[in-house]
Amino acid sequence: MGITLRVPGSLKTWLGGSEEADCEGATVRECIQYVVQQYPSSRQRLLNDEGEVSGLLLIFLNGQSIRELGGLAAPVMEGDQLAIIPLAAGG
Amino acid sequence: MILDDPESHFIFVYHPEIFQGRIYTIYEGRPMTNGEIIEYWGKWIILGEKSWLATLAKELDPYVEQEEIPAVKYDREPPVNLGIEECVMMVYCDKRKSEAVWDILQRHGVKLKAWVSERETMQMWLPGGPLLERFLQSKGMDAETAKAVREDSRARLGHVFNNPHETFYPWPQ
Numbered sequence: 001m002g003i004t005l006r007v008p009g010s011l012k013t014w015l016g017g018s019e020e021a022d023c024e025g026a027t028v029r030e031c032i033q034y035v036v037q038q039y040p041s042s043r044q045r046l047l048n049d050e051g052e053v054s055g056l057l058l059i060f061l062n063g064q065s066i067r068e069l070g071g072l073a074a075p076v077m078e079g080d081q082l083a084i085i086p087l088a089a090g091g
Numbered sequence: 092m093i094l095d096d097p098e099s100h101f102i103f104v105y106h107p108e109i110f111q112g113r114i115y116t117i118y119e120g121r122p123m124t125n126g127e128i129i130e131y132w133g134k135w136i137i138l139g140e141k142s143w144l145a146t147l148a149k150e151l152d153p154y155v156e157q158e159e160i161p162a163v164k165y166d167r168e169p170p171v172n173l174g175i176e177e178c179v180m181m182v183y184c185d186k187r188k189s190e191a192v193w194d195i196l197q198r199h200g201v202k203l204k205a206w207v208s209e210r211e212t213m214q215m216w217l218p219g220g221p222l223l224e225r226f227l228q229s230k231g232m233d234a235e236t237a238k239a240v241r242e243d244s245r246a247r248l249g250h251v252f253n254n255p256h257e258t259f260y261p262w263p264q
Contacts, residue, residue: 006203008138010176019202055221056174058136063193063204065211083203088173089136091212091222 005035005082014042023082028061029053029072031082046084058090059083092156093148097167104148104155104163115162116259118185126255133208134181135193137201141168141178150199151182160184160192172229213248 002022007014015021016039023038025031032053036043048054052072059066060083066074076082094103106113116123116132123132137144144165154160165180184192189206215222218241227237251259 008177008203009140010138058205058207060205063206065205065207067211068208081204083205085136085138085203085205086173086175087215087221088170088175088225089138089179090207091215 002078003031003076003080003082005031005084007084011045011084011086014045015039025076027072028059028066028074028076028082031076032059032072056087058085058087060085093152100167100170101164102145102148102167104152104160106155106158106162114261115183116261117161118187122258123185124255125251125257125259128259129210129213129252129255131186132183132259133186133189133206133210133212134183135189135196135201136205136207137165137180137182137196138175138177138203139180141166144178144180147180147199147201151195154195159195173225213251216244217248218242218245 003024004020005015005023006020009019012019015035021035021038023031023034025034032046036046046054046057053059059072061069061074061076062081063083066072092105092107092109094105094109106115109115114122116128118127118131137147139147148163148165151160151163155163160182162183163180164183166178169176169178182192182196186206186208193204193206212222214220217223223241223244227240232240247262
């Protein structure tokens with residue numbers, strides 16, 4: 001069982017037309033970077049100009065906002081589920 | 092019951108007694124305080140086509156009437172001014188009951204699991220917060236109006252943070 005990343009339908013072009021993708025990494029940051037490697041067209045959406053994960057996204061690990069889990073450095077394990085939604089959807 | 096007022100951007104699912112003064116921010120039958128709201132309140136976020144969310148709202152209505160879900164709201168139209176191409180549904184509940192509510196949502200086809208606490212939402216709507224600043228930008232407000240909106244936000248949200256023992260009353264929307 002790997003690590004899964006899920007996005008809403010309006011963002012599925014980021015993952016090559018799918019709302020779900022497998023990813024790898026020991027932290028949330030590494031998983032996002034892995035996805036960018038697999039789907040290069042997602043780079044400008046997922047990363048900012050400095051190559052860091054975009055602040056215009058809300059990221060969740062097993063449903064919990066990573067802001068409450070230590071941010072992008074939060075550890076990820078096999079079987080975990082990541083999700084990304086636009087920041088503006090959070091309020 | 093589903094409250095669909097065309098004048099409102101949002102469509103709501105409330106308990107029918109909402110019109111008898113009932114508030115939905117309750118826990119174990121007791122109205123929650125500002126402090127409890129900041130510590131425990133939040134929502135599951137669901138994005139999708141409006142037609143799907145309308146169907147989901149009808150399916151969730153009985154759970155609201157049975158008090159398993161406190162309240163639901165969703166966009167009448169996608170908030171494109173905020174850069175979102177889908178409608179957003181918020182299923183409100185207390186964190187201590189959020190997994191039970193998630194189980195309900197899963198049974199009705201929700202797959203993307205995203206919980207946003209009210210504390211995080213409020214922080215994003217404070218002056219300088221990413222949601223408030225983006226909202227002001229999207230509305231093209233002049234500096235004076237934007238300043239007034241920021242001050243209103245600071246006063247409203249600051250009151251919640253600074254008065255943790257007062258009963259919380261949801262804002263009219």
